[in-house]
Amino acid sequence: MDEVGLGQRLQEARKKAGLTQQELCQKANLSYSTLAKIERGAIRSPSIFTIQGIAMALGSSLDELIGVLPSGSSILPQTPKKRSKSGIRFVYFDINGCLVRFFHRAFTHLAEQTNVSEDIIETTFWHYNDAVCRGEMSLDEFNRILAERLGVQQLNWQEYYLQAVDPIQEMRELVAWANDNYRTGLLSNIMPGFIDAMFREDILPRLPYSAIIDSSEIHAIKPEAQAYQIAQEKAGVEPHEILLVDDSRTNLMAAEKMGWHVLWFDDYRPEESVRRIRQALEPEAQS
Numbered sequence: 001m002d003e004v005g006l007g008q009r010l011q012e013a014r015k016k017a018g019l020t021q022q023e024l025c026q027k028a029n030l031s032y033s034t035l036a037k038i039e040r041g042a043i044r045s046p047s048i049f050t051i052q053g054i055a056m057a058l059g060s061s062l063d064e065l066i067g068v069l070p071s072g073s074s075i076l077p078q079t080p081k082k083r084s085k086s087g088i089r090f091v092y093f094d095i096n097g098c099l100v101r102f103f104h105r106a107f108t109h110l111a112e113q114t115n116v117s118e119d120i121i122e123t124t125f126w127h128y129n130d131a132v133c134r135g136e137m138s139l140d141e142f143n144r145i146l147a148e149r150l151g152v153q154q155l156n157w158q159e160y161y162l163q164a165v166d167p168i169q170e171m172r173e174l175v176a177w178a179n180d181n182y183r184t185g186l187l188s189n190i191m192p193g194f195i196d197a198m199f200r201e202d203i204l205p206r207l208p209y210s211a212i213i214d215s216s217e218i219h220a221i222k223p224e225a226q227a228y229q230i231a232q233e234k235a236g237v238e239p240h241e242i243l244l245v246d247d248s249r250t251n252l253m254a255a256e257k258m259g260w261h262v263l264w265f266d267d268y269r270p271e272e273s274v275r276r277i278r279q280a281l282e283p284e285a286q287s
Helices: 003-016 021-028 032-040 048-057 062-066 105-114 118-133 139-150 157-164 169-181 194-200 225-235 249-257 270-280
Strands: 090-093 183-188 211-214 242-246 261-264
Touching: 003 032, 021 032, 021 048, 032 048, 048 211, 090 169, 090 225, 105 118, 105 157, 118 139, 139 157, 157 194, 169 183, 169 270, 183 225, 211 225, 225 242, 225 249, 242 249, 249 261, 261 270
Parallel strands: 090 183, 090 242, 183 211, 242 261
Antiparallel strands: none
């Protein structure tokens, strides 16, 4: 990889966006030293996930950002992407209940450790969940409130969450296959920093996604229209060329109103759901 060329092009993209290094670091949740080294060309083969985070902070898709890199760079996608028989070119996957089995047992763990009933824990959690997922409340503030309600000195919800979720293996394989053949992205209602944490823990497939739509960063959650509008802009395709795979029928109905294709995922029958997704993504015949 031409690290110097990559650094120069990232610097140009940052300046075009009107951001200082400090501002970009804050938006991308990246250390100043890391960004400075990338722009100097001092990091050998920087992580695709780091570049992806920078692309999101700059308001562009990964494809748009890396598309201006030198043609010989190893970070460029080499495989032409396909179109399905129904016209799908981009696939968004939900996370909770789709790529990972849901975190409800975290409530049980908290109840066991605090001697507080699960209904009180869940009521408190869901009362504030949307605000945190929209980025209106910080995770630290949420942890403080939850700890107070449960009568403990401190609490780290992210730790309970990471211990409670299980990757759905069938979907892990499916997402890798879809990424090889189509442009893919993640579209999730989720708390700040959770996606990065799941990548670090290898809970989510580490793939070169074209877009990652984190509700806490865009300040909108599904099924709000704004979340789909932003996701559509990041996908860079027409509405009828997007497929959303989600376990919430409410979220799917909102996406359908936007003109997207939709598929409901049943984590109790993942094999059947995967089969339906593969059928929907059957590529059109090559001429």
